[in-house]
Amino acid sequence: MPNITLDINGAARTIDAWDPDMPLLHALRNDLGLHAAKFGCGLGQCGSCTVLIDGAAVRSCLTSVGSAAGKRIVTAEGLGSPAKPHAVQAAFIAEQAAQCGYCTNGMVMSAVALLARTPKPTREQAQQALAGNLCRCGSHDRVLRAVQRAADAGRA
CATH class of the missing domain: 3.10.20.30 (Beta-grasp domain)
Structure with missing residues (x-):
């Protein structure tokens, strides 16, 4: 092999x-x-x-x-730890953006990529960057608030 x-x-x-x-x-x-x-x-x-x-x-x-x-x-797993989460992970926790968990990984990773290239995205830019992630339970508004929170923190 x-x-x-x-x-x-x-x-x-x-x-x-x-x-x-x-x-x-x-x-x-x-x-x-x-x-x-x-x-x-x-x-x-x-x-x-x-x-x-x-x-x-x-x-x-x-x-x-x-x-x-x-x-x-x-x-x-490489973004942060439970004791010291990445800014996006911390924002997801603060906004209670993870409901069922199906989309959470994709939303977090897509948000990290977005904020790395566009530190202060508009809501429309965030929606576009996350559009390829299916959410079963409808937590989109909380996810978008989490992206905004992480951008406002300026540590993404």
């Missing part, structure tokens, strides 16, 4: 990749024990598997481990 080394959350992690076309999501969850990125639709349409690759929000269910090698991958 070929080994593939991935830069995940600032650490080099090597996996036995029996198939370099295997989805990155499977390697994260099954081989590396990182469970923040969720399996939702498997088609890149729901956003629950979103991770950051070189700063861009990417669907890990559609990204192969082979294509991710040599790139900087950040999962929600």
Whole structure:
């Protein structure tokens, strides 16, 4: 089996990749024990598997481990900790933006990517950046308030 080394959350992690076309999501969850990125639709349409690759929000269910090698991958586990959450995670907590949890990973990771490139987004920019994340329970307004809160904190 070929080994593939991935830069995940600032650490080099090597996996036995029996198939370099295997989805990155499977390697994260099954081989590396990182469970923040969720399996939702498997088609890149729901956003629950979103991770950051070189700063861009990417669907890990559609990204192969082979294509991710040599790139900087950040999962929600790499953003912050329960004791010291990332500004976006803290804003989601403060706004109670996570209800059922289905979309939370994708919304958080997409918001982090948005705020990295647009530190003070308009509501419309936030809506556009989060549009690819399906929310089952309708917490969109709280999610948008959380993005605004994180932007206002200026620490995203």
